[in-house]
Amino acid sequence: MSIELSIINSVTIRDSKVYKNGQLIFKSEPDLVISKFLKGIYRDQNLKYPKFFKMDSLSKFGYLGVEILTNANIQDKETALIFANSASSLETDEAYARTMAEFPSPSLFVYTLPNIMLGEISIRHQLRSENIFLVSEAFDPALFIDYSRGLFQQEKADKVLCGWVNLHNNEYDVFLWEIARSGGIDFNEEELKKLYLPTHE
């Protein structure tokens, strides 16, 4: 028996642009270095969270995505997090590895795991909910659907935030969405692919 679920919000960050529910909400000049692009979004959203500046770029993308997706407010503290990407924490792995020759940097090493992003989001919103980080070669809608259905079926959560947050070689691909039992677009592979790839249709 499969249950019906809805996508109630989504955010895409791609090609120097930020979209919420399909609407362009922020745009920076193309080819800006990533750190400046991220800071631009932070300022534009009027966020005040000093911990942001200590995060690595992958965590910044995850943090900003969630703030935009939820209007910086997650009421239901049981909201579960299901995130995935392809490049794991490779960007920071490389930065940390470069320090190994001299003095290995502890502040970089702590970010050499992709699920640290989930830790940052959980700290920010004081979520003590279930979270998982999956690594797959490409965006895999079925994986998110199966895992979320399991959570709803077992009544572990009434809200789930999903995220594909990938960063490698200065290329980023960020897509987040919020799932509930009702009140939005049907949560299935087809709709998810449509939201993920609007520009390629």
Add this chain to the structure above:
Amino acid sequence: MEGVAVTGMGIISAIGRDVEEAHFSLKIGKDGISYPDILSTIHQNLPVGEIKLSNSELSEILNLPEDHAYTRAALLGVYAIRELLENSGMERFPGDTGFISGTSVGGIDKTEEHFYNYKENVADRKYIQAQHPGFTTEKIAEYFGINGMVTTISTACSSSANAIMMGAQMIESGKLKRVIVGGSDCLTKFTLNGFNSLKILSENKSRPFDNEREGLNLGEAAGYLLLEAEDQMAGENILGRVVGYGNANDAFHQTASSENGEGAFNAISRALKKAGLSASEVDYINTHGTGTRNNDLSESVALKRVFGDHIPEFSSTKGYTGHTLGAAGAIEAIFSLLSIQNGKIFPNLNFSNKMAETNLAPVTEIKSKHIETVLSNSLGFGGNCTSLIFQ
């Protein structure tokens, strides 16, 4: 009986190359901690739980062609799953078998070995893609011809515990009939230097839960379980069952656990609820117990919060194997099942004095006891806390 059936298991770690060897070491209190021989590192003073088989020896045992691109984590994973296949009584894995593998290191070992040669040495370039953590999983799946659902979990030290949780969930929801779950992680310079930079490695053998504990020893291992829906079993024997699981974020710090053990408290409580058990029904706890100041105190506080004055007998088996990161949850799941099968609590090594803050003592001598229910904790960086319950 409720729960998901375990019908096969396989393990390789510093205390043995199969389940029987690991069981023997656990029984006689023999640890696998040594100085690094196979990992080439300047940190010769740091004890590790190293598997004394080189990559070429492993490749030979596994009959791999000379030009293969298996990472060490993939070699260890294949090694362990060969044993699992054998003791499940199956000839090969049926086509609908899923595979969920946890890892924190992935193929970083190959990158650090070959990174500076990629420009000149074309033959080594096959390892470039090995850095991807999913690559290690795909290589293992390829070896066994598994083409069902294959995925990789990366949630630090709870990765393979989460693989077990996800697999059990997939079977219960009817999405899969059978799935191989577990994890594999190898020693690397990357992690040894990283943990050292965080100042949480001990220069002596680790002493989980001891008042004078001074840090953890890193280890390497691969451990896998075969989970099956009981009404559609292909494996011959039920070795045990996964009856409960729970995951929670500690929401405190990237790499440290909270003082009140909130994450572990929530994970344990959720696992008990899922299993439909009361706290008093747990016979033994295989703790996360890494030997760091922070983890062992936080976990002890969480145990006190869940169990009050009646904390079940507990021990950490990390004194035997070192902390095997992404593989820890799976190998400790196997140790938990061995405790149930054999009615034994394996001792917590190197313990002498209770922690001043909590006054708790783990089991330090092997002990015979009828054990029905074991709780196993895995608490990872990023605040990812997972508890599993086996019967």
